[in-house]
Amino acid sequence: MKRALPFALLTLALLAGCSGDPDLGNRFRAERAFWDANAEAGRLSIRPELVSEATWHKVVDTFSAIPTQYPAKGKGATALELRGVHAHALLAAARIYGTLGDSVAMLDVYSRIENEYEDLPLVTGEVAFARGRIAESQRDWNAALGAYQEALTRVAPKASDAGVAGAVIELPLRMARIRVVAARDSTMSFRHQAYRDAETYYRDMIAKADTLTALDARAYMADVAADQNEWDEAASHLKSLETVLSGMKPPPKDPASARYALAQLQLRSKSPAETVQATLLSLIKDYPESPFVAQAELGLAYSYAQNGNPDRALQALDAVSAIKTAPEDLAGQALLLKAQILDRTGKWTEAQQILAALPVDHPLSEAALLAPIEVVRHYESAGDTEGTQAALAKAETAYRDFLNRYPTGPVSILAQEKLARTLTQQKRYDLAVAEFVRLGEALGQHPAGAQYLAVAAQLALQQLGDTTRATEILDRTATQYANRKVGLWASEEAARLRKGSQ
Amino acid sequence: MNLFRAAGMVVWALRSAAACTLRGRIWLPFAAIAGIQVIAFAMVLNFHRGILSPLVVPLITGFAGPSATHYPNFYLSLPIVFSRLSLILSVLVTCIMVGAAIVLFAQAFGRVEYMSPWKVARKRYPALLIATLILAVCLFAVPYLALLFPRDAMLQNGMVRWGVRGLLLLLSVLVQSFLIYAAAWIILRNERALKAVADSFRLTRSTFLPTFVIVALPAVLLYPLSFLDSRADLFVTKFRPEAVAGLILIQIFLELLFGFLLVGATTRIFIYQTEEAA
Numbered sequence: 001m002k003r004a005l006p007f008a009l010l011t012l013a014l015l016a017g018c019s020g021d022p023d024l025g026n027r028f029r030a031e032r033a034f035w036d037a038n039a040e041a042g043r044l045s046i047r048p049e050l051v052s053e054a055t056w057h058k059v060v061d062t063f064s065a066i067p068t069q070y071p072a073k074g075k076g077a078t079a080l081e082l083r084g085v086h087a088h089a090l091l092a093a094a095r096i097y098g099t100l101g102d103s104v105a106m107l108d109v110y111s112r113i114e115n116e117y118e119d120l121p122l123v124t125g126e127v128a129f130a131r132g133r134i135a136e137s138q139r140d141w142n143a144a145l146g147a148y149q150e151a152l153t154r155v156a157p158k159a160s161d162a163g164v165a166g167a168v169i170e171l172p173l174r175m176a177r178i179r180v181v182a183a184r185d186s187t188m189s190f191r192h193q194a195y196r197d198a199e200t201y202y203r204d205m206i207a208k209a210d211t212l213t214a215l216d217a218r219a220y221m222a223d224v225a226a227d228q229n230e231w232d233e234a235a236s237h238l239k240s241l242e243t244v245l246s247g248m249k250p251p252p253k254d255p256a257s258a259r260y261a262l263a264q265l266q267l268r269s270k271s272p273a274e275t276v277q278a279t280l281l282s283l284i285k286d287y288p289e290s291p292f293v294a295q296a297e298l299g300l301a302y303s304y305a306q307n308g309n310p311d312r313a314l315q316a317l318d319a320v321s322a323i324k325t326a327p328e329d330l331a332g333q334a335l336l337l338k339a340q341i342l343d344r345t346g347k348w349t350e351a352q353q354i355l356a357a358l359p360v361d362h363p364l365s366e367a368a369l370l371a372p373i374e375v376v377r378h379y380e381s382a383g384d385t386e387g388t389q390a391a392l393a394k395a396e397t398a399y400r401d402f403l404n405r406y407p408t409g410p411v412s413i414l415a416q417e418k419l420a421r422t423l424t425q426q427k428r429y430d431l432a433v434a435e436f437v438r439l440g441e442a443l444g445q446h447p448a449g450a451q452y453l454a455v456a457a458q459l460a461l462q463q464l465g466d467t468t469r470a471t472e473i474l475d476r477t478a479t480q481y482a483n484r485k486v487g488l489w490a491s492e493e494a495a496r497l498r499k500g501s502q
Numbered sequence: 503m504n505l506f507r508a509a510g511m512v513v514w515a516l517r518s519a520a521a522c523t524l525r526g527r528i529w530l531p532f533a534a535i536a537g538i539q540v541i542a543f544a545m546v547l548n549f550h551r552g553i554l555s556p557l558v559v560p561l562i563t564g565f566a567g568p569s570a571t572h573y574p575n576f577y578l579s580l581p582i583v584f585s586r587l588s589l590i591l592s593v594l595v596t597c598i599m600v601g602a603a604i605v606l607f608a609q610a611f612g613r614v615e616y617m618s619p620w621k622v623a624r625k626r627y628p629a630l631l632i633a634t635l636i637l638a639v640c641l642f643a644v645p646y647l648a649l650l651f652p653r654d655a656m657l658q659n660g661m662v663r664w665g666v667r668g669l670l671l672l673l674s675v676l677v678q679s680f681l682i683y684a685a686a687w688i689i690l691r692n693e694r695a696l697k698a699v700a701d702s703f704r705l706t707r708s709t710f711l712p713t714f715v716i717v718a719l720p721a722v723l724l725y726p727l728s729f730l731d732s733r734a735d736l737f738v739t740k741f742r743p744e745a746v747a748g749l750i751l752i753q754i755f756l757e758l759l760f761g762f763l764l765v766g767a768t769t770r771i772f773i774y775q776t777e778e779a780a
Contacts, residue, residue: 021555024571028550031573035743 023078030070030085037062037089041096048099049408049442056096063093064109067116080119087113087123094130101444101480103134125154126164129171136174137447138484141182148175157205159212169205169216172198173223180227191228198224212252215241222261231269238262256290259283263299273307294326298334310341317341332358332365336374343378351378359398364406369415372398376425395422413442417452429463432456437473441480450486453477457490461497471497508711511771515716518611519766528606529762531599531619536758538595542587543754546580547747561587577743581731584750589638597634597685598623600765604689607769613777614690626688632695633684640677644670671725679717680706682764686772709771716767720760727753 041059044051067086072079090113097106110127117123132147148171151164158165179194180186202224205217218241225234242258245251263279280296280303287293297319304313320326320334335358342351355375359368372395379387399419406412420435436456443449453473461470474494481487522528549558549571562570565586566579601623608614623630648656648666655662683705687698706713730736730749737745 021559022552024555024559025550025552028571028573028576035574 021076021078022073023076023082026070026072027078027082027085030066030082030089033062033066033069034085034089034092037066038092041092047408053100056100060093060096063089063096083117084120084123087117087120091123091126091130099444103445107131107134121154122164125151125168128154129164129167132171136178137445141178144178145175145182148178152201157209157213157216159210159216169213169220172201173220173227176224177227188228195224195228211248215244215253218244219258219261222265226265226268229269231265234265235262238265254287254290254292256283256287256292256296259287260292260295260299263296273303277303291325291327294320294323294330297323298330298337301334301337305337305341310345313341314338328362329365329367332362332367335362336367336370339371339374343374348378359402363402364411366411366414369399369402369411369418373418373422376422389426392422392426396426408442413439416442420452424459427463429459433460433464433469433473437476440477445481447486450477450481450484450490453480453490454486457493467497467500505711508709508715511709511712512715512767515712515767515770515774516763518770519607519763522607522610522766523762525606525610528603528610528766531603531606532758532762532765535596535599535761536754538591538599539588539754539757540751542591543584543747543750546584546587549576574738574743577746578734578738580746581734581750585731586642589642593631593634593638597630598627600634600685601626601630601689603762603765604686604769607766608690608773611770611773613773622689626692629688629693629695629698630685633681633688633698636695636699637678637681637684640681641674644674644677647673667729671721675714675718675721678721679710679714682706682713682717682768683772686769690772691776705772705775709775712771713768716764716771720757720764724753724756724760727756 037059040062044055044059066089070082070086072082072086090109094106094109094113097103097109110131113127114124128147128150132144132151135141135143135147151168152171155165155168157169159169160166176195176198180191183190183194199221202217202221206214206221209217218237222234222237222241225231225237238258238261242255242262245253245255245258259279260283263276263283266276266279277300280300283290283296284293284300297316301313301316301320304310304316317334317338320331326334335354339351339354339358342348342354352375355371358365358371362368372391376388376391376395379391396419399415399422402415403412403419406415416435416439420432420439423429423432423435433456436452436459440449440451440453440456443452453476457470457473457477460466460473471494474490474497477490478487478494481490545554545558546562548554549562559571562576562579562583565583569575570579570583598620602619605614605617605619605622609617609619648670651662651666656666657663680703681699683702684695684698687693687701687705688695691698691701693701727749731746731753734746737743737749
């Protein structure tokens with residue numbers, strides 16, 4: 001009996017081993033590898049400018065190796081989940097290729113995902129969505145429409161989802177807008193036709209989707225109506241959205257957001273300023289605790305300032321400053337507007353104090369970057385050449401400080417652009433060209449990058465008379481945007497310059 | 503019992519237990535408990551390996567739901583999975599080790615020298631199992647009392663949150679205090695499980711303060727670790743998710759030390775109250 005026990009235990013263990021899910025281990029390990037690679041990519045993204053291309057390629061290799069290192073063996077639910085991890089790892093690799101500006105490798109990875117994971121609609125839908133974004137940025141409207149349609153077919157919309165299921169809700173509206181741009185026909189009859197599909201889609205969602213998604217669909221219906229100049233219908237959608245949200249306990253979204261959107265709609269429909277002001281004031285009165293109060297006060301300030309009422313505008317701006325929880329950017333914007341109003345009303349000393357304090361109080365706001373330029377503008381309009389030069393020198397120092405102090409991101413790109421423009425204004429074209437080139441390269445495949453490179457080439461040619469440098473910049477643009485119209489244009493221009501100089 | 507006498511009794515009981523630290527034999531049951539916990543923990547950590555998965559995965563999904571087998575969710579659920587597994591192990595297996603430890607301490611204090619600790623513990627296993635099961639059920643139920651408090655108030659108000667945490671800790675210490683002598687009654691006085699539980703209540707009532715302090719001490723000292731367990735999400739986001747496993751290993755080691763003092767001190771009080779004081 002005692003001898004039989006080890007055999008029985010061994011048999012049980014073997015049976016247990018055989019009855020286990022064959023993909024569970026690999027799924028767990030693949031998820032761990034994916035998590036680690038994501039953490040590494042996140043760490044490197046803090047200061048991407050300090051990371052070499054080879055390091056990025058190592059991360060790409062880690063992501064790309066996950067499907068082969070941890071293959072799926074069975075065909076059950078776990079295997080399907082494991083294949084989902086594989087596909088997401090490849091998507092992450094494609095994203096890094098995108099940021100490195102290697103669109104060919106990125107599209108290769110997308111094709112691999114589409115071929116190997118066609119049974120995962122959520123992933124192939126995400127690929128279609130990404131392809132749509134690329135095509136749209138290249139103004140390839142038909143390809144964009146096709147890709148977006150594919151994403152819509154594959155992915156069911158879900159407002160609460162942070163991924164592609166949350167993003168596809170916007171697509172019918174975006175597609176309608178693309179149709180209008182692509183057809184170059186802005187007549188109302190064409191618009192109605194272009195927006196018909198979007199209307200049907202959102203009506204369907206309001207009727208059938210879950211509550212949150214239906215609420216989002218209602219907000220998009222308002223946009224669809226507004227795009228067709230059906231202002232009353234758009235307003236009625238927003239009002240009913242606000243009523244639904246107010247009736248929910250707790251509301252999934254701030255009802256004040258709908259009221260604020262109504263004020264934006266009134267601005268867009270060119271309603272009288274009093275109407276817009278009344279809506280914003282009602283928001284402040286009805287939702288005093290809402291985060292939208294700060295935005296409403298700022299909106300009021302702009303409205304009063306544009307309609308010749310600087311005192312009330314300043315009152316509204318003081319109200320923004322009094323809100324301690326106002327977002328950094330909004331608070332900065334309010335101070336900048338206050339300085340502009342004070343300057344216009346002849347109180348330059350007060351304005352100057354605000355502009356000097358702005359980069360200290362709200363260093364990461366866009367307004368902080370605009371403050372030095374505002375000082376330059378004041379001296380320029382006053383015809384004070386010496387003051388202008390001094391202000392330009394201060395602006396340059398401020399932007400260089402900013403770039404040294406903060407990591408690369410949207411605000412630092414803006415700072416770099418301001419620095420390049422300041423150097424141009426100072427007529428230090430050599431340095432300005434270098435800054436514009438650096439800016440263009442930093443933006444990778446983004447269309448704005450091509451614009452900055454073109455400005456750099458133009459400055460090199462016209463201000464420095466340096467044809468060789470202009471040609472070099474154009475060649476660089478042609479390589480960076482190899483498969484785009486702008487790349488082709490740059491290569492033709494470079495050839496033309498070379499021909500001219502011979 | 504007045505405060506000074508209670509304090510004196512706590513110090514005396516802890517000193518008596520600490521005096522046994524150099525007796526290797528007494529450590530054996532505690533080392534066995536820690537060994538069982540470490541093996542169980544290693545099995546849980548390696549749930550995804552072929553041979554273990556059919557045995558461990560049902561436990562993990564049963565305790566924390568199917569998402570707990572994913573990375574890094576597994577590490578978020580690890581504290582709850584392991585605490586429940588430990589509770590089950592304490593009922594089914596480690597109660598024997600506690601029983602043996604009580605005999606060993608009693609022998610060290612000059613009592614029951616004729617008893618064979620492991621044999622007695624095995625013989626009294628059914629009663630130990632029932633008494634430990636009652637304790638485990640009570641301890642398992644305590645955290646669910648938090649559901650009686652409004653969720654919004656707990657989320658929004660730090661005072662309420664910490665108040666509830668403190669109350670739950672107090673309740674679990676009280677439950678343990680009133681049931682702590684049950685094993686000693688079973689092992690050293692050969693009582694049945696339910697009578698032992700009732701007598702444990704009675705004994706704790708007569709020695710409430712020292713018993714409460716001796717039980718509360720390890721619970722309070724281990725509380726920072728238990729709190730960190732409940733915030734495994736912090737480890738997952740700030741460090742590597744695997745840090746949670748390190749935290750639990752530290753806990754197993756500390757429980758080994760505190761368990762030694764707790765069993766030793768309560769056995770000393772039990773013997774004093776039932777033999778010497780009487």
